[in-house]
Amino acid sequence: MAIKIDRNTAILKICSDSISLLCVEERESYILDWWGLDEDDTEYHELDAALQNKLHVLDEPDDSLSTEYDPLIQMALRQNLYGTTNRYLEQQLHQLTSAEHLVEGDIELMQKCPCCDYLTMKSKTGFEICPLCKWEYTGEAQDKSGGPNHMSLSEGRAEFRQKNIVSTKWRHSV
């Protein structure tokens, strides 16, 4: 008999259960991904003053193993689960707890990635990188060559299709 769990609780549980399994390199990489947070980001205001101060003063984390950084890592882990399917969350919960879960609740509203067409993008502002196809959304004329993606959007789309990636983690929008 599967345990019913709502989507938000499932995401929080996966994050808190998986943080202890991360190695130091993984911790550091998550911390660095989020090191650029500042007052303009809503997530920044969820951090306590001591951690906010570190982000300002230091160029990089002084000790990635310190639990002081856990809130930042939790945030990164949570972010990685937004937009994923309930089935994917059930698989993650099964891996972590060996118990069968039934995840219920609506998937967060996500935007379609212009490259892979999956609903993976949180917003189309800033320079968000698609977690599936790694396309960096630049907001400018998407079909020009070069830029951070080192190719045009049509080349990126062709390359993704050639790799034949089918993801059950995110919903496909077409």
Ligand SMILES: [Zn+2]
């Ligand atoms: Zn993509």
